[in-house]
Amino acid sequence: MNLNVKPIIEDSVDQITGICIAIARFDLGIEQQHIGFLYRDGDNLTKLLHLAWHYILKKEDPSKVYLWMEIPFDELNQINTAAFLESIYDSNPDGIPYGICIDGTRFEADGAFFFLEKGAGLTCATFVMQVFQHLGYNIIDKDCWEFRDSDKEWQNQIIDDLENYGAPKEYITYQRNKIQGGVARFKPEEVAVASVLSSPPYALKDIIEPSQNLLELIVAHAKKLASEKN
Amino acid sequence: MDANISPDYKHLLEYFHNRYAYYEYIDEEQLKSIHLSPLTNSANQISFEVPLYGVSSSGCFRIRESSRELTQLFEEATWMKGFFDSATELKDVKSLVPYYKEINSILSRKKFDQCDLFLSQVQTNSISDVLLVGLLRLTFSYRDYLPSWDVLLLEAKEELLNRGYRPEDTLKGLL
Numbered sequence: 412m413n414l415n416v417k418p419i420i421e422d423s424v425d426q427i428t429g430i431c432i433a434i435a436r437f438d439l440g441i442e443q444q445h446i447g448f449l450y451r452d453g454d455n456l457t458k459l460l461h462l463a464w465h466y467i468l469k470k471e472d473p474s475k476v477y478l479w480m481e482i483p484f485d486e487l488n489q490i491n492t493a494a495f496l497e498s499i500y501d502s503n504p505d506g507i508p509y510g511i512c513i514d515g516t517r518f519e520a521d522g523a524f525f526f527l528e529k530g531a532g533l534t535c536a537t538f539v540m541q542v543f544q545h546l547g548y549n550i551i552d553k554d555c556w557e558f559r560d561s562d563k564e565w566q567n568q569i570i571d572d573l574e575n576y577g578a579p580k581e582y583i584t585y586q587r588n589k590i591q592g593g594v595a596r597f598k599p600e601e602v603a604v605a606s607v608l609s610s611p612p613y614a615l616k617d618i619i620e621p622s623q624n625l626l627e628l629i630v631a632h633a634k635k636l637a638s639e640k641n
Numbered sequence: 642m643d644a645n646i647s648p649d650y651k652h653l654l655e656y657f658h659n660r661y662a663y664y665e666y667i668d669e670e671q672l673k674s675i676h677l678s679p680l681t682n683s684a685n686q687i688s689f690e691v692p693l694y695g696v697s698s699s700g701c702f703r704i705r706e707s708s709r710e711l712t713q714l715f716e717e718a719t720w721m722k723g724f725f726d727s728a729t730e731l732k733d734v735k736s737l738v739p740y741y742k743e744i745n746s747i748l749s750r751k752k753f754d755q756c757d758l759f760l761s762q763v764q765t766n767s768i769s770d771v772l773l774v775g776l777l778r779l780t781f782s783y784r785d786y787l788p789s790w791d792v793l794l795l796e797a798k799e800e801l802l803n804r805g806y807r808p809e810d811t812l813k814g815l816l
Contacts, residue, residue, distance in 0.1 A: 488811065490732070491774055491775040547781035
């Protein structure tokens with residue numbers, strides 16, 4: 412599968428006409444990727460919209476840390492998705508809670524984040540999934556998504572980080588209780604691959620290999636940037 | 642009714658006579674002076690340009706049919722006039738967002754009847770390519786509350802085909 416991954420440099424950003432996925436590893440020492448949408452906003456500027464952290468939804472200029480890939484939408488769907496991303500940003504001035512469990516979450520019609528369960532929230536990756544879901548374009552087959560033991564380790568780390576960040580005690584308790592029941596993790600590189608391949612929705616087994624390929628490219632890009640810095 | 646009027650016009654007069662709500666607002670003389678332009682869209686539904694109650698003659702816009710509820714909706718949601726007036730020109734993010742916010746606002750206030758009435762008035766041959774897809778995607782999550790959503794989907798599918806698109810790709814996930 413050819414993912415057609417491109418780094419963000421000035422020229423490449425100018426090529427962006429529609430909706431793309433941007434993905435990066437910020438810290439070479441931490442096995443953690445970050446994902447968001449790259450798109451042309453209402454002023455025809457290329458922007459990155461992403462859930463950076465707990466109640467931090469950012470719309471900003473893309474940095475060269477990211478790699479990007481085009482989502483295979485026709486022009487009509489590109490424009491409509493960009494309009495929806497704009498409404499999400501406008502409708503969530505206080506951000507969106509960061510959480511490990513996507514169940515019970517959705518975007519309201521006006522793009523405002525809505526959670527049926529008080530402790531529910533999104534990660535950077537499930538944020539991307541929910542945007543697609545809202546528009547009727549399901550990229551991940553959640554029923555065929557396997558829970559991995561390693562998921563729990565990452566989730567515990569995230570909840571510790573949320574706790575240290577000062578998230579309310581009841582929010583933390585909810586997240587920890589969820590982990591006990593087993594919550595599937597959707598990794599940024601997996602969601603990125605599911606977003607850009609042409610026949611979604613995808614089960615985990617269908618995208619493990621291309622996700623691994625993408626991860627290698629992300630790490631190589633991060634190493635390249637690190638070596639340039641030194 | 643004037644026996645010399647054209648069959649199309651006669652048909653329209655009969656139509657309005659049979660619509661109580663409009664007959665209440667528009668008398669026969671007014672009706673005769675209206676610039677009527679019957680259109681047949683891809684779904685073989687006839688539409689008319691009609692001025693609404695309280696709106697100047699320059700405020701004519703195209704709607705599919707008329708009713709008291711519709712008149713009320715257009716009075717409450719004044720943005721709809723702008724929407725239908727410019728529906729063929731709404732094709733970029735900047736021009737779409739204000740209208741999408743209005744539609745979203747109706748939905749987030751759970752005014753599903755209003756939104757459904759709005760969707761029922763959309764003529765697929767009189768809106769931009771982007772809107773053909775956008776209105777459906779925007780309201781997708783609420784389709785169970787919007788009986789007109791499925792009708793619009795079928796009409797949009799046909800219209801996209803007429804315009805040279807592949808509906809199975811453009812409407813992916815909706816069909």
